[in-house]
Each structure stands twice: as C-alpha cells, then as structure tokens.
Amino acid sequence: MDESKxxxxxxxxxxxxxxxxKSQEKFIPGVTRIGYAGRVYDQYEVMNAVRASLDFxxxxxxxxxxLEANFRNYYKxxxxxxxxxxxSANLLMVSSLISKNVKNSLKxxxxxxxxxxxxxxxxxxxxxxxLRPVFVDIEIDTLNxxxxxxxxxxxxxxxxxxxxxxxxxxxxxxxxxxxVNKYNxxxxxxxxxxxxxxxxxxxxxxxxxMASHSFYPAHxxxxxxxxxxxxxxxxxxxxxxxxxxxxxxxWCEPGxxxxxxxxxxxxxxxxxxxxxxxxxxxxxxxxxxxxTDLQAAIGLAQFxxxxxxxxxxxxxxxxxxxxxxxxxxxxxxxxxxxKANPSWFGFPITLAKGLDRSKFTIFLESKGIETRMxxxxxxxxxxxxxxxxxxxxxxxxxxxxxxxxxxxxxxxPGITNEMINYMIDQIGKxxxxxx
Ligand SMILES: Cc1ncc(COP(=O)(O)O)c(C=O)c1O
Numbered sequence: 001m002d003e004s005k006x007x008x009x010x011x012x013x014x015x016x017x018x019x020x021x022k023s024q025e026k027f028i029p030g031v032t033r034i035g036y037a038g039r040v041y042d043q044y045e046v047m048n049a050v051r052a053s054l055d056f057x058x059x060x061x062x063x064x065x066x067l068e069a070n071f072r073n074y075y076k077x078x079x080x081x082x083x084x085x086x087x088s089a090n091l092l093m094v095s096s097l098i099s100k101n102v103k104n105s106l107k108x109x110x111x112x113x114x115x116x117x118x119x120x121x122x123x124x125x126x127x128x129x130x131l132r133p134v135f136v137d138i139e140i141d142t143l144n145x146x147x148x149x150x151x152x153x154x155x156x157x158x159x160x161x162x163x164x165x166x167x168x169x170x171x172x173x174x175x176x177x178x179x180v181n182k183y184n185x186x187x188x189x190x191x192x193x194x195x196x197x198x199x200x201x202x203x204x205x206x207x208x209x210m211a212s213h214s215f216y217p218a219h220x221x222x223x224x225x226x227x228x229x230x231x232x233x234x235x236x237x238x239x240x241x242x243x244x245x246x247x248x249x250x251w252c253e254p255g256x257x258x259x260x261x262x263x264x265x266x267x268x269x270x271x272x273x274x275x276x277x278x279x280x281x282x283x284x285x286x287x288x289x290x291x292t293d294l295q296a297a298i299g300l301a302q303f304x305x306x307x308x309x310x311x312x313x314x315x316x317x318x319x320x321x322x323x324x325x326x327x328x329x330x331x332x333x334x335x336x337x338x339k340a341n342p343s344w345f346g347f348p349i350t351l352a353k354g355l356d357r358s359k360f361t362i363f364l365e366s367k368g369i370e371t372r373m374x375x376x377x378x379x380x381x382x383x384x385x386x387x388x389x390x391x392x393x394x395x396x397x398x399x400x401x402x403x404x405x406x407x408x409x410x411x412x413p414g415i416t417n418e419m420i421n422y423m424i425d426q427i428g429k430x431x432x433x434x435x
Contacts, residue, residue: 086214247286377403
C-alpha cells in the first residue's frame with residue numbers, strides 16, 4: 001500500500017470506529033450519569049486529532065494558526081491568542097497589566113474590583129501579580145457581581161475590574177461600561193463560562209480590553225485542556241504573546257526565523273550587546289503557556305459546531321426552567337437581563353431557606369444527576385484564601401447565601417430532552433417530600 005492509501009485507510013477506519021461507538025450509546029434512567037458537563041464530539045474531532053498526530057508537528061503550528069484566525073474573525077478582535085488553559089489566560093491577562101511595557105501599567109498595591117463568588121484562578125493572578133483584590137457582593141439570582149455595588153467600592157487606588165460572567169450569564173454590561181468609562185478603569189472579562197453569549201447584541205468577551213476562554217471539557221467547546229485570550233486593546237497583542245512564549249521579544253512563528261529582518265544586527269534595549277540574536281532577547285517576565293497543535297486540531301472541529309452547541313445549551317436551559325417554574329416557592333430560579341442572550345454553562349438552583357442543600361445534592365447524585373457548587377462559593381472562606389491581603393466593600397451577604405444554598409446542574413449539549421424530563425421528575429420528587 002502506498003503512503004496516501006495508508007493515510008486514507010487510517011482516517012476511514014477512525015471514522016468507522018467512532019461512528020460504531022456512538023451508535024451504541026444509550027440513556028438508562030438512574031444508571032446513565034447525567035454530567036454537569038461533558039465532551040460532545042464525533043468522528044470529526046477524532047479524525048482531526050489523528051491527522052495532527054500523523055503530521056507530528058506537536059507544538060503550536062498550522063492548526064493553531066487557523067483556530068486563532070477563526071476566533072479573530074468571530075470576535076472581530078485585534079488578536080486571539082491560544083493558551084493551555086483558561087487559568088493561564090487569566091494569568092496572562094493580569095500579568096500584562098503590570099508589564100513595564102504597558103502605558104499606565106498597574107503597580108504593586110493597585111486595586112482590582114472582583115466578585116467574591118468566583119473561580120479560584122480568576123482571583124489568584126490578581127494576588128500573584130502583587131495587586132490588591134477588592135471584593136464586592138453578588139446578586140443571588142444572577143450570581144454575577146452586583147453592578148450597583150461597584151461604584152461605592154472605587155477609591156483612588158482602583159485601577160481595574162475583573163468580572164466573570166458566572167455560568168454563562170452575561171453581567172449587566174450597560175451599567176458596568178458606564179462605570180468603567182467614568183473612572184477610566186481597565187476591564188477584564190472572564191468569559192470562560194460564556195462563549196457565544198451576547199449582551200445587547202454584542203458578544204461577551206468584546207467589552208473589556210481583554211477576555212479569557214477555557215476549553216476544558218466542561219465548556220462550550222473543548223480541546224481537552226486549552227484556553228484563549230481575546231485581545232481588543234492593541235497595546236496588549238505583542239505583550240501577551242511574549243508573556244505566553246517565555247517573555248521573548250522575537251515574534252517569529254514556530255519554525256520561522258528572522259521575521260524582524262534584523263535577527264543578528266538589531267539593538268533591543270536593556271544592556272544587551274548590539275546584534276544579540278533576537279530569538280534570545282527577553283523583554284517580559286514570561287512563562288511558557290502554549291498549546292500543542294493536536295489540541296488546536298480538535299478545537300477546529302469543535303469551533304465549527306459552536307453555534308449548534310450554544311443553541312442546544314439554550315434549549316436545555318429553557319426546558320429545565322419551564323419544568324422547574326412550578327417549584328418556585330422552594331427554589332429560586334436564575335434571572336438574566338432582557339438584553340442578554342446567555343450561552344449557558346449550567347443551570348443554577350438556589351434553595352429556599354430551611355431546605356437542606358446537602359440532602360438535595362446527595363439525592364440528585366444518587367439518581368445519576370451530577371451537581372456542582374458555584375465554584376469556590378465565597379472564596380474568602382476557602383482554606384487557601386483566608387490570609388490574603390484584600391479589601392471587602394460592603395457586606396458579602398448574597399455571596400454567603402450562594403455558598404450555602406446554591407448549586408448547579410448540567411445543560412450541556414450531550415443532555416437530551418429525555419434526560420431533562422428525568423431531571424425535572426427527580427427534582428420534583430425530592431421537593432414534593434419537603435412540601
Ligand atoms: C469562570 C472560570 N474561569 C476560569 C476557569 C479556568 O479554566 P481552566 O480549567 O481551563 O483553567 C474556569 C474553569 O472552569 C471557570 O469556570
């Protein structure tokens with residue numbers, strides 16, 4: 001068999017194998033687990049992974065370039081930079097704010113406003129970069145930062161706002177942008193849960209100077225591990241890429257040389273000898289947070305399915321919402337802005353006072369329905385965070401309520417109508433015994 005025939009046969013067999021596996025999947029109520037999230041894929045992702053393996057480029061390469069271009073077009077952003085996780089995306093965004101190469105860069109002790117109900121790696125970069133988090137309460141029914149409490153948290157030291165769109169529910173961007181513009185704050189969006197959602201017709205992730213994505217399997221699309229940064233503010237394009245790539249000054253694509261055309265005769269600042277190889281010039285305090293081309297190849301196949309994934313999440317969410325309305329006396333259902341079209345990550349449920357959340361989640365888990373907390377809850381009550389330098393603005397009453405009474409269940413596209421009906425039935429069974 002010649003080489004091209006072998007290649008074709010490998011791909012054909014891969015396709016057959018995945019189709020065969022998929023045809024055997026079925027839902028058995030009470031036995032099949034209904035995940036809070038999960039990978040949804042078919043033969044195309046696996047065939048792309050096989051293609052990338054056979055190319056054996058390994059490091060970030062042609063597939064990554066294509067995927068970055070797709071996202072740039074999708075967001076009409078200045079740049080889109082792939083990284084190895086959503087956490088890395090958050091770390092790079094905050095690190096870039098303190099880069100000496102940024103105009104009005106943030107300095108040690110400058111304050112960043114953020115909600116106390118959060119994901120750990122939304123907060124940790126603020127601390128790791130020597131900035132001071134200022135915590136504001138959330139709204140219990142959106143689980144997002146309370147926009148009406150932001151302004152009173154602002155002092156002369158406030159320089160930035162870092163807001164997650166919790167579980168895919170867009171924050172009140174109208175009010176937030178008014179505050180950002182009035183006080184000239186730098187806005188970072190953690191859009192890890194919100195890919196594909198809009199506020200007032202504008203894609204979430206395009207409001208701030210930068211925004212992050214995660215491509216961990218729980219998210220709207222996946223490549224196993226992975227993340228990305230939407231860059232809307234041009235001054236950060238080179239800095240973020242440099243921070244991702246060891247802090248190097250050189251901007252050559254992998255495998256390329258001398259893009260700057262003065263690799264061996266440039267003058268690059270610092271105390272470097274003239275003509276020091278540009279490939280080894282470091283203008284940032286960087287990391288290495290790149291992805292592999294294998295991940296990007298899988299991401300490309302997922303990207304094509306993004307609109308259908310988002311739509312199915314929305315359908316599942318609405319089916320759950322309609323089914324659970326009858327229990328509103330016992331559970332607080334989520335609220336979203338009339339201007340928002342959320343790309344839901346999960347379905348949050350907050351129990352009325354007096355109902356026992358642990359009993360409820362243990363019951364649901366025993367019926368095969370996975371549950372999750374609202375990430376870290378009130379993160380200041382987490383063992384790793386009790387000691388951090390911080391300021392709390394006002395009370396964190398709703399944050400504590402979410403930690404004590406809220407959780408979420410899945411809406412991901414692998415959940416079928418039949419599964420949703422089963423989930424509503426089981427939730428009803430538990431609540432009826434309490435009524
Ligand atoms: C809001 C939010 N930010 C950041 C992250 C971190 O993403 P990753 O798991 O890719 O590091 C997550 C992960 O689920 C998240 O939900």
